[in-house]
Amino acid sequence: MIRVLIVCSWGMSTSLLVESMLEAAAARNYTLSVEALSAGEYMDRLDECDVVLIAPQIRHLRKSIERLAQEAGKPVALIEPFHYATMNGEAVLEQVLLLLQETQEGQAQP
Amino acid sequence: MNAMIEKSSAWFERYLVPPLSAIASNIYLQAIRDAFIIFTLPLIIAGSIFLIIANPPIPALAQFLQAHAGIQNAILVPFNLSFGLMALFLAFGVAYSVAQYRRTEPVQPGVLAMVLFLVASMPVTNLNSLTLGTILPYLGGQGLLIAILIGILTSEVMRWFRSSRFTIRLPKSVPANVKRAFEALVPAVLLITTIWLLEWFVSSHTVTTTDSSGHRVTLQLTLPILLMKVFEPLVVVQDSYPAALLEIILMMLLWSVGIHGMNIVTAIAAPFWFSTLAANAAAGPAHAHGIVTEPFFHIFAHLGGSGATWPLVIYMLRSRSAQLRTVGKVALGPAIFNINEPVTFGVPMALNPLMMIPFVLVPVTIVTINYLAFSFGLVHVPMVMQPFTVPVGISGFVATGGDIRGSLLQFFDLAVSAVLYYPFFKAWERILIAREEAAARGESERATATKAVSSVSSGAGRGALSR
Structure with missing residues (x-):
């Protein structure tokens, strides 16, 4: 089970991406849960996720989100704007998997 | 190219x-925005539905309601108590959101901010002699600025007290919920007293304004009225x-x-x-x-x-x-x-x-x-x-x-x-x-x-x- 937290603006456009990610995950036999929350709401949910993604339209908050995510020990990255634009769940899922892989490798050799 | x-x-x-x-990531601006979007917008939209019903776009219906003011006023009750009270809920929302950005408990400052907003909005007088209609505009659109200020103030003061020595400390064995209630007591009493005394001073003055139907009325001054007087030019400029x-x-x-x-x-x-x-x-x-x-x-x-x-x-x-x-x-x-x-x-x-x-x-x-x-x-x-x-x-x-x-x-x-x-x-x-x-x-x-x-x-x- 991979739990993804997407921090976005008002959650409207991200909900479309979430659907596409769930489809992509189902096609590749991953169990995925994705939660899209606004920049004011995500903090309390940091502990209950594995990966944090940032929607491109709030990249001005990137630093503060990255700091909180790192404090909680979660890998974090900005969603590639074009993938976000085309609601490319497949590519974003790939990004999530890559992030998780990198974290595991990092933990293996401290 | x-x-x-x-x-x-x-x-x-x-x-x-x-x-x-830098502008966009200011905590207060983010909290104000969240407060509007998350806490007041649903109520404003819900209230709007009653506003439409009370002013129907069909001429025949509109004429009927104009002739029967009692029915129109009845339809406007839910509007006035949702859309019309937006500042009250905004006070909660701002305090709640600021606390969330500060990563402290948000509900207590939220509820306290509503109380403080009400204290600030009511002239200090015999409450039996007050009519809701004179207060109502300042609990809604005309009270937004004071609601925002009180929301920020409440959250920040409570946060300060929580991290300072001036709070009631209870032994570790006391359940967290009970402990939180006691911790909030000192700042709550202090803030209520401050706003109430301030309001008492302010409402010892009167102000003459025109009400929604164009009549000139003399009112006891309140904090929202005072603040609106100061900010009125800004609202006009905006x-x-x-x-x-x-x-x-x-x-x-x-x-x-x-x-x-x-x-x-x-x-x-x-x-x-x-x-x-x-x-x-x-x-x-x-x-x-x-x-x-x-x-x-x-x-x-x-x-x-x-x-x-x-x-x-x-x-x-x-x-x-x-x-x-x-x-x-x-x-x-x-x-x-x-x-x-x-x-x-x-x-x-x-x-x-x-x-x-x-x-x-x-x-x-x-x-x-x-x-x-x-x-x-x-x-x-x-x-x-x-x-x-x-x-x-x-x-x-x-x-x-x-x-x-x-x-x-x-x-x-x-x-x-x-x-x-x-x-x-x-x-x-x-x-x-x-x-x-x-x-x-x-x-x-x-x-x-x-x-x-x-x-x-x-x-x-x-x-x-x-x-």
């Missing part, structure tokens, strides 16, 4: 993004063409560098927008005159999403560029509901010096046209609040309280947008087609698998964008 475009985007990224980001122009330019500059512009300008302008909107709602469709409100932007300027990009989606669907066609297909559904992140980041408009020109210019033109149309009375001013996702055509009718010319204005704006965007779209399309052809030539030398170019593979689209 390509090199120039890349150079100027790097320049924007370096010099334009940091100052805009409801003007230069202010509207400034706001739309700021919104679109932010979006031009890929930051949510509407979101950020809302944080600054919302108290003024909703103050004006509440005045419109109270005045009714015949007498409302405030122009620069939330629907002025969300419903009448951002047609198909920020930047009025609806026509671009249509152009893209028939484009010869694979990238634009891909984006167009994804963008169509969201555009109906005025969501355009696919356009902004897919065309892209953001950080694209060529498309940034109309991205700012088109909304500026539309705002100008609309301001003129509203100020000459060609169309009723917006007075109803609805979600920004209501499709173009319907939303213009509803926002104006049922004026079909509201929809016509939206369609006229769309036509203007279509004309202004066209030359820029064509120029950008030529650049993309040239890039795609160059990429295809490179690829066909390597392999016969050229299917990828014509398929919807986003990989092909992305390659064309970034290389």
Whole structure:
């Protein structure tokens, strides 16, 4: 089970991406849960996720989100704007998997 | 052309993004915006439904209700106790959101802020002699500024007490909930006392104003009335063409560098927008005159999403560029509901010096046209609040309280947008087609698998964008 937290603006456009990610995950036999929350709401949910993604339209908050995510020990990255634009769940899922892989490798050799 | 475009985007990224980001990431501005969006907007929209019923767009029904004021007043009760109390809920929302950004317990400051707001709004007198009607405007649109100030104050004071020595400490064995209640006691009593004494002093003075029906009345002064007196000039200035122009330019500059512009300008302008909107709602469709409100932007300027990009989606669907066609297909559904992140980041408009020109210019033109149309009375001013996702055509009718010319204005704006965007779209399309052809030539030398170019593979689209 991979739990993804997407921090976005008002959650409207991200909900479309979430659907596409769930489809992509189902096609590749991953169990995925994705939660899209606004920049004011995500903090309390940091502990209950594995990966944090940032929607491109709030990249001005990137630093503060990255700091909180790192404090909680979660890998974090900005969603590639074009993938976000085309609601490319497949590519974003790939990004999530890559992030998780990198974290595991990092933990293996401290 | 390509090199120039890349150079100027790097320049924007370096010099334009940091100052805009700094404003946008201010904690108080974020909290105010969240408070409006999460806590008050649903109530304002719900209340708006009753406002429409009380002022129906069907002449026969409207005449009936005018003749039977009792029925109209009855329909307005739920409106007055939701839309009409927006400042009360805003006080909760601001305190709650600030606490959340500060990562402390949010409900207690939220509830306390509501109490403090009520203390600030009621003149210190025999409460039996008060009539709700005189207080009501200041619990709604006229009380937004004091609600915001009290919300911030409550959260920050409670946070300070929690981290200081001046709080009641209980042994570790006491359950967390009980402990929290006691911790809140000292700041709660202190804040209530302070606001109450301040209000007592203020309400020993009187003020003469005109009420909604134009009569001059003498009232006991309260903190919201006092604050409104101080800020009145600002509210008036905000409801003007230069202010509207400034706001739309700021919104679109932010979006031009890929930051949510509407979101950020809302944080600054919302108290003024909703103050004006509440005045419109109270005045009714015949007498409302405030122009620069939330629907002025969300419903009448951002047609198909920020930047009025609806026509671009249509152009893209028939484009010869694979990238634009891909984006167009994804963008169509969201555009109906005025969501355009696919356009902004897919065309892209953001950080694209060529498309940034109309991205700012088109909304500026539309705002100008609309301001003129509203100020000459060609169309009723917006007075109803609805979600920004209501499709173009319907939303213009509803926002104006049922004026079909509201929809016509939206369609006229769309036509203007279509004309202004066209030359820029064509120029950008030529650049993309040239890039795609160059990429295809490179690829066909390597392999016969050229299917990828014509398929919807986003990989092909992305390659064309970034290389």
